Amino acid sequence: MRWTQIYIPTLREDPAEAELISHKLLLRAGFMRKVTAGVYNYLPLMQRVLHKISNITREEMNRAGALEVTMPVLHPAEVWQASGRWDVVGKEQMRLKDRHQRDLVLGGTHEEIITTLIKGELRSYRQLPLNMYQIQVKFRDEIRPRFGLMRGREFIMKDAYSFDRDEEGLKIAYQKMVDAYFRIFRRCGFDIRKVESDTGQMGGTGAHEFMVVVDTEGGENTIFYCDKCEYAANQDKATFISDQPDERENEKLPLEEVHTPDRKTIEEVTDFLKLPAERLVKTLLYRADDQIVAALIRGDRQINEIKLKNESGCLELEMADAPTVQSITGSEVGFAGPCDLKRVKFFLDEEVSKMANFVTGANKTDYHYKNVNAGRDFRVDHITDLKLAEGGERCPHCEKGSLKTDRGIEVGNTFMLGTKYSEALKAYFVDADGKDKPFVMGSYGVGITRTAQAVAERFNDKYGIIWPKSIAPFGIVITPTNYQDEKLKEIADQIHGELEKKGLEVILDDRDERAGVKFNDADLIGFPLRVTVGERGLAKGQVEVKVRRTGEVTSMDLDPAADKIAEIYDRID
């Protein structure tokens, strides 16, 4: 390929719209352009990268026995209503009406569609297991699209769906996908981390996310892992072993009201009462759909709202606003407590359930209670884990290691869905015993466009992107320092031809630009290998090869140059 024959609009300056290094680089290096918030044009170089990531994904899915199909982007509202997700997914979904005012959905995931398909096709356990996947554009009406392809409203995703006759089969199918994911992401150059995750709106019995660990702003998720065992989880899911002693047998002291003028925050109250924060219990009021729930958690802990949301079973969970808190507690914000709180369901963190004689707000402005005890002083509705993991805590798995944290980009996820969708959509097969049973399903996603940007976020330096060979838009760039020079042109053309003949993806920078411009563009775009054809080398009958990642330069004689270049290319990652 000749540079002047494709379109690579590099920019000298950072575009104002970009914040992340990867976003800036992809725009500057001419890989993409924004159309509107969260929606992008993928230019020729990006198209090549996306093709490669898709192909790697396709190869590994095929190898795992999954079958490629294409499902529609446009979905009728009915399937979403039937599964019950029309209301759950709600505003996240791109919706439209056709000319007959019928509701339609631009698909963000395809559980409903594929389950409906399979329901009409498969009758017998003999046709199982089955796994179908597609690579396709997806839509999601993000509240705030940002970071380029990291959080777009339109993006490309590989989604796969497995169907099995029982949980045993699902486990096997799931493990196949997990293995395939490790291969996919390793081929993309990542040291990928698999972590336990919350199942969220997908529902089901278990889930994992595949994370690329980065040390930049691009790492949107905090992941927790044990320094002694294999345990790893994202922040939504992570738990830890509590240091809370069991005080339930302790003598319960009489409830005592204390005057705490203007002391609202945990810090103010602990300072004032000369008590450590872990002797306090926070009462956090939430609006869970149409109900008010109170979450009780130790003063030194942060709440994990995902855990609360799951436990309360609501669709929407948000902190109650000040007027609501005032009307519920009858006091200013900052003095809420569980005692005498009416019309509210209590969710106790398990640590709180073990505590005795703790401090809470008194539901009276400027007052707190001391020696509060669950059960005696207020009703307990649910006991559960509500704590947000913070790192440094004890591992819940091996109980010996300590939890460490990293920041990661989620590039893939896997869900054990169980029978949630098959039952909702009445998708049954006849098992060996002659009885109707719902398919046991799994669903598995890979963010193709997000993976591309994750690579740029993970592999770059001050000069630009550093693509791994496996997904680089071109493997080799040939840079004649002056293409107007007949001699240089001839040699560059010749090497270009020979390398192409070897089946290598090579681009010849035949632009009438100065050497500096070409070098800078080559580095910015991030071709793994650069061949410099210049007078300096030619005087010695040589050309130079530079490895983008390492900066390593090799000079070689002209004659077998193409062979030697191919050899070096073969050696690098």
Add this chain to the structure above:
RNA sequence: CGGGGCGUGGCGCAGCCUGGUAGCGCACUUGCUUUGGGAGCAAGGAGUCGGAGGUUCAAAUCCUCUCGCCCCGACCA
């Protein structure tokens, strides 16, 4: 949705406060020179100043409304 910021040739920005000829750098076109890390000189083209309304003799500039974009938060298949 709450908070903050920004909309001026293709891109990055200045000008706005204090109203009066729309400017700079890059990019682009032509010519000459130059040619191993973002060349120089010369000439040239390109802008409804996001949109609508208002104030004024006069609006990029002041006022009102509106649309879009970016950042923080909530959200996240």
